[in-house]
Amino acid sequence: MKDLLEKMQNGDIKSLAKLITYLENHPEDRFVENLPSKGAKVIGFTGSPGAGKSTLVNAVISQLRRENRTVGVIAIDPTSPFTGGSFLGDRIRMKTHFLDDGVFIRSMGSGTSLGGLNESVFDVIKLMDAFGFDYILIETVGAGQSEVDIVYVSDIVVLILSPGMGDDIQFLKSGIMEIGDIYVINKSDLDGADFYKMRLESMLSLSNVKKPIVKTIATSGVGVEELIFNIKKLLSKFHNNGEIRKRKERRLKKHAESILIKRIQKSLEKISEFDKLSNVISKVINDICKNN
């Protein structure tokens, strides 16, 4: 373990990969807390299934590599709540980078606890940050309300839409759309992209924060430079106005919450006698205090 950490900090990919597995299997081990942050920028990419998230992440990696930046990717696909298994297929779109030592791609199942995100993603980000990637890109599928969780792990959220998915506009009303700091209309080579952009602009004009909208064609890379330009601009704005710090605090709070909830569930399971609610609660609190 100590050996792995040391190797990881000296840039060994295999040790990084093994430590990620360890974290996934031991979420209660807090060793990552002692690792120094190297200031990675954490960007979340989310949107409906098939919107082109992986293809866009692939194109973003290409551009960042041209700028000599190293990139860690966490690609999250849904875990089946029935079997616990997952089909992790985002890599299919990222083949161009498989042999590049400046790119590390890790696929993860979404897990079944915390909605759209695997709980260990918090720690995996810390680990990748300590490893020293300049950018950490996280892809998650936007399947429902739980998707807001991507907000808690990234510095900036890019929401990816594509024309012809009329339902996306429905998302706007449900609040999911609000999680985007930057909107991407991908597949803008398809019919209806301009019309879609107009609709999006008019929806967003109701809100008082002005958010960038970028049109991309992920398959050819069109618009990706503009997207990265907007990401950087927003990152520096967030640095200056304290938003990044606020988000890091929010991340910590959410992580604490998820650990505490699990802890409470564990204590609740130990209780055999359910008589009075107040008794149950004090038993849980006692158990937590005793075992911490």
Add this chain to the structure above:
Amino acid sequence: MKNKIRVLIAKPGLDGHDRGAKVVAKALRDAGMEVIYTGLRQTPEQIVKTAIQEDVDLIGLSILSGAHMNICPKLLELMKENDIENIPVFVGGIVPPDDAEELKRMGIKEVFGPGTPLSTIVEKIRQLFSEVES
């Protein structure tokens, strides 16, 4: 102690069909495993790098092109160079019995011909996994 089996399913070679590979991948998912699926035309170098980054427990190759006698030794060699030869490799596809024997001598752990029941594949993979774990 590990709670989930991670399997890489890759499709080396130049043929363009991955239906079979996908069927196996989905069966493994339905058996509760995490399947990393990388799609068509993977080179041994790509497979090895992926296996390292994803820290998989097993590697499955789907080969229909008849190139198994070419691809498998290359992959096994490269795995050795990268110090990951302890990861069991299994092959699915059209492999003549003599070749299958030869592949096993080389170090391929299991060869599944066409028509192998999915339940057999799942069971074998669980077995291979528990062998390396212990």
